[in-house]
Amino acid sequence: MSHRIAVIEGDGIGQEVIPAAVEVLESLDLDLEFVEGDAGDAVKEATGEALPQETYDLAADADATLFGAAGETAADVILPLRDAVDSFVNIRPAKAYPGVNAVRPETDLVFLRENTEGVYSGHEDDLSDDLSTLTRVVTTSASEKLAEFACEYVDGEGFSVVHKANVMRKTDGRFRDAVVRVADDHGVDTDEVLMDAFATRVCLDPEQFDTIVCPNLAGDVLSDLAAGLVGGLGLLPSANIGDDNALFEPVHGTAPDIAGEGVANPMATVLSAAMLLNHLGYSEESDRVETAVETVLAEGPRTADLGGDADTDEVTQAIIDEL
């Protein structure tokens, strides 16, 4: 079965790491068709819109989308793109790879972040010269949907539910109750952790956690915290999963300081492509790509962010050679 992959480079090093990941995908000789779309600062400059309707439609219609990064317009690109693919969960693994300098080398976590509501639902008002409000939204249905996904994802293991229901009693209380109820129905163990306590505890001992299920903003901040523990955003992939399609993106940004020099580390995007393969059912190929990245990390050429002097292309070829 042929799959149609939307490819959106965006700005900065997105234009270097996305072609690298596409090269890796092409080297696998699968039946994948790649179609390109534009988004980001440069497009906004040229057209007035950071995410043109064609690009939105491209992502909405594709089987999966691979996105690089956007600069100043990041929120105007990524939030509508998550909506285009009807994504209800953002999967953010944060794993410290051997040989990479990490604050907490034993970190190996996966965040399952609710991807549609919380403060991101975005209803804000200026009520007076002095006062603005934001309506934070939590529904049982979105919480349950995330929990159903989580129960399947953990495959017999338990997960942690992270929230701030001691302050946000009705909203995070609803989230917590729904997630725990679904987990109980599936016989999945859960433990509850307040989001502030989680921030302390994950620094002190990341091994006490595995999979973390949390609301949207908590997932944003706590997964970026975990990124700090594993040594930075440079290697972290992510997936935005919907019922019928999905979007994959490195967690890092456009890296304006090195953009255009051909020296960006393509690994986070290649690992995002591995998540894409897994999502499309190519789990064996997905594992091979991940293993190839790990092998190159352990013994192959490295880009400057990892202390080496290889360029993007050398690292990409080394990954392809390992496949």
Added chain:
Amino acid sequence: MSHRIAVIEGDGIGQEVIPAAVEVLESLDLDLEFVEGDAGDAVKEATGEALPQETYDLAADADATLFGAAGETAADVILPLRDAVDSFVNIRPAKAYPGVNAVRPETDLVFLRENTEGVYSGHEDDLSDDLSTLTRVVTTSASEKLAEFACEYVDGEGFSVVHKANVMRKTDGRFRDAVVRVADDHGVDTDEVLMDAFATRVCLDPEQFDTIVCPNLAGDVLSDLAAGLVGGLGLLPSANIGDDNALFEPVHGTAPDIAGEGVANPMATVLSAAMLLNHLGYSEESDRVETAVETVLAEGPRTADLGGDADTDEVTQAIIDEL
């Protein structure tokens, strides 16, 4: 001039560390009068109310309040107490002390957390069986008040403004604009950091930050993250400052596992008492208490949380001996 200090032990080790800190304060022979009030789980059990009106009034009428910790009822005690003292800023230093095992020993940060609004303003509704909302509130006036305080606090240095205005455009945008405008008026340098990026960067290199000014929930979570970097909550003091009164509390909780055994570490509470002294104008005494704690940390007896076997009383006496 005599000062009236409300003393609220609360639950668990609050009943051990508060008497220890009061002993340290008494040893200074200042004109302080201590009046006791009850709050917490045990009071709720007995009276149905976690924070009796008398205790609220006691804190509201005192020149300063020293609070220990509350268990399950923590939010029902601490949030109204912050209100009782009209506190507009929560000061949370996170400093790694020499000789204490820290994830990031170079950490030396102070968070100035907005203490009245954000998601804590607490207006929540269940709008249907499926849907709850929370109204997050940001005002220019509260943001400006925090910023005025911050400009004085940093005493010629700059500070970082941490927010999520790329998503919460009107609310955090209002906060950011107000804080930066006040800082500009005072000739104080600011740099802006998105709260998720802050979480990554502070793990990778805490020395790039000094004073952080942020909304309520951001301050809660990010200061607890910093607590993880300095080795845990055990040594961290905090202050809630209002125009006419203030409340001081260790950041740690009730520690039910060791409560009642007389082995709790009193240092976070003693350091909170040092902040209280400073607030009342006893800055020389405040410095002496802090130095005494540092000396005992470096060469004196230690409680079990720091790898020693001293009890609360031995550590308290050692601090008093250093004064």
